[in-house]
Amino acid sequence: MLAAPVTGTADAAPTAVTTQAHTPGRVKDDGDTVRHSWPGVYFEATVRGTGVGIVLKDSAADYDVQIDGATVATLVTPGDRTHWISGLQDRTHSVRLVKRNDTPWSTSTFGGFLAAPGGAVLARPAARARQIEFIGDSLTVGYGNLSTSRTCTGDQLRRTTNTDVSYGALTARRLNADYQVNAYSGLGMVRNYGGGSPDVAYRTYYDRALLNQPGDVWQNPGTWRPQVVVVHLGTNDFSTPVQAGEPWTPESLAAGYRAAYGDFLRKLRTRYGSNTVLVAVGAGQFAGHVEQVVKARNDAGDSRVRSWFLDSAGLDFLGCDWHYSAHDDRVIADRLTPYLASLPTGW
The missing domain is CATH 2.60.120.260 (Galactose-binding domain-like)
Known part of the structure; x- marks a missing residue:
């Protein structure tokens, strides 16, 4: 025992x-x-x-x-x-x-x-041949996914968040892949939840290993070469209305989001090379913008950028503050796993 x-x-x-x-x-x-x-x-x-x-x-x-x-x-x-x-x-x-x-x-x-x-x-376990990187916000973190209530105190949120049972971690383990979950709650591609912290966005932090150290840059030891990168950013950009004083209109926000998303995909392509498949996740009101970004990349000759629609059917959003529950993470993993397995990765 x-x-x-x-x-x-x-x-x-x-x-x-x-x-x-x-x-x-x-x-x-x-x-x-x-x-x-x-x-x-x-x-x-x-x-x-x-x-x-x-x-x-x-x-x-x-x-x-x-x-x-x-x-x-x-x-x-x-x-x-x-x-x-x-x-x-x-x-x-x-x-x-x-x-x-x-x-x-x-x-x-x-x-x-x-x-x-x-x-x-004993000797260090061998790395897995498959690698997947998940990029996102609180929905990718697994924010409050073990909660039994949508209303959570800060302490309840911390105790009931479990990235190890998030949809990304579940999907990777089902595919016998090593993975990174590079997700940051509250941040968007160009705009954060409620328009907060306007001087930063997700892309401010993406290159870091240590998030609370400005200017920090993670040094890839040469072993991280993901065959698939899944990007799920947009909920925080669009889920709250633009407030007075923000430098956005609904139209400029949509255009800025698409431009920044295209730049981010180009950055990932440069970083990981031509063989990595980049999967842009679309959901809700930003799904159409994601599809436009992917089409532009495809039209520019990059056929290994794909869009994947995250269907909310069957999700209960019973995690803290209406986030995915552990049940929802399993449902999403059930759908995402066969999709990633079908990609031209050589798996």
């Missing part, structure tokens, strides 16, 4: 994190620790023995610890300590640590895995 996580002191310093743990996420590699900010970042390792230590420094985010495919502990704002999962059978175990929620104002630090006395952290 598994024991609850306990605080302990490592009996030996962990080796360099990226030599023992597999992660496709955007991390800053500092050797014995890695720092990260985006939601859904995960670390996988193989550990032999009766216990696993997880070295964390994080006062903002929550994490799930999964052993052999089952969640055995949720670490709520774990602080600066080593958390131990004890009482394991004395054998080899797969271990996965995953960040549940989005904390863009904070930097998270992971110091690696430890084995209980007599055990060992």
Whole structure:
């Protein structure tokens, strides 16, 4: 029987994190620790023995610890300590640590895995051949998707957000793909929810590893080469009416959105090359704009840009503040998985 996580002191310093743990996420590699900010970042390792230590420094985010495919502990704002999962059978175990929620104002630090006395952290698991990048806002984060009420306090929102059961994470796992969820709640392509923070938008942050550090740029170690990038941005641009004082009219907002979206797709094409399939998700009132952007890219000769309509039929929007529920994330993954599998990726 598994024991609850306990605080302990490592009996030996962990080796360099990226030599023992597999992660496709955007991390800053500092050797014995890695720092990260985006939601859904995960670390996988193989550990032999009766216990696993997880070295964390994080006062903002929550994490799930999964052993052999089952969640055995949720670490709520774990602080600066080593958390131990004890009482394991004395054998080899797969271990996965995953960040549940989005904390863009904070930097998270992971110091690696430890084995209980007599055990060992074994060779780093191999990366998956398939890779998918998901770009979006709170709907892609999994904002409040485990909530039992649409009305949530800030604390309830933090505890009930779980990117690991968002539609992106579910879709990627069904396709046996590594993934990144580079999503930021409240932001749009050119306009944010309610017209807030007009000096920034999603594209302000996209290049960063550490979201709260202006000017930061993630350095791709050369291992992140997604065959598919799914972009789901537009809800925050259009879901609230333009307010007095905003630099938009409905017409200029639509035109600005389409222009910025086209520029963003060109940026992704330059970054990832001609073989990556770029999937632009359209939903609700911005679906037509997405289709126009994709048509323009296709007419310019880029046939590997596709549009995918996210149908809201069958969704209950029972997450916090009328966001997708965990049920909705499963429904969307049911629809998105076969679509991505049908793309010309060589899978």
